[in-house]
Structure formats: C-alpha cells, structure tokens
Amino acid sequence: MHFGERIRELRESQGLLQRQLAADLEIDTPMFSKIERGERKAKREQVEQLAELLHTDKTQLLSLWLANQIFDFVKDEAFASDSLRLVIDWIKNTEK
Template sequence: MHFGERIRELRESQGLLQRQLAANLEIDTPMFSKIERGERKAKRDQVLKIAGLLKTNEQELLALWLADQIKELVTDEDQALQALKIAEQDINQANTK
C-alpha cells in the first residue's frame, strides 16, 4: 500500500473531505488530491500533521511515506534490496552506540 492510498482510505473511513484536510495543512485542495494520488510528495511535517488529523499512527504513515520515496529513487529491485540492507546495518550500528 502506498502513502496516498492509506490516507485516502483513512480519510474516507472517517467521512472527511479532501478540502477539510487541505485547509488544516494550509494547502489547496488540488495539491492534497495530488498527494493522495501519489502525484506529489508530502513533506515530513505534513505527514505528521496528517497522522494527527486522521488520528492514526505516525510511524505507520512515516514508514509508508518513506517507502514511497525509496521506491521512486531506486528502480532496480536487486539494487534496492542491497541498499536497504546497507541502510539497515547502518541504522543498527548507530542504535548500538
């Protein structure tokens, strides 16, 4: 599942309109619509604000948001998996210090 799909699912399940969330994010409705469709990237602070507005887990939305960014950067599957393993090792090393 992509970030945009998840926020659309959450928004619709709560009976909220795109324009309501857009207003809270201080962006226009067409821009919010593009974020939901995956045509525009949300900023990290917007992701956190969306999580609060939709009363959902910040970590879940951040993970989906970051996964979308990684998928956009790396198109070769083997290269992506190798990069993720390296990143995981680096993160684990940083956490043990």
C-alpha cells in the same frame, strides 16, 4: 500500501473530504488530491499534521511516508535491493 493510498483510506473511513484536510494543511484541494494519488510528495510536517487530523499513529504514518520516499528514489536502480540491505545493516549497527 503506498502513503497516498493510506491517507485516502483513513480519510474516507472517517467521512472527510479532501477539501477539509487540504484546508487544515493550508494547501489547495488539487494538491491534496495529487498527494493521495502519489503524484506529489507531502512534506514531513504535513505528514505529522495528517496523523493528528486522521487520528492515526504518527510513527506508522511517517514510516510509510519515508518508505515511499526511499522507493521513489531507488525503484529504477539495478542494485536497489542490495543497497537497501546495506543500509539496513548500517542502521542496525548505528542503533546499538
């Protein structure tokens, strides 16, 4: 599931309107709609705010948001999978 789809799912399950969340984020409703549709990227601060507003785990939402960012960056690269495996190894070695 992509970030925007998750935001829409959470919003709808709580009976919230796009305009309500857009106002809380201090953006206009069309921009919020584009974030939900994946046509526009949310800023990290907005993701953190959304986690609070939607009463969901911030780490999970940020992870999904970051995964979406990475996917958009590498999706058209021929060696994306190989590169991502290398990055995973580097991250694991850094965490030790």
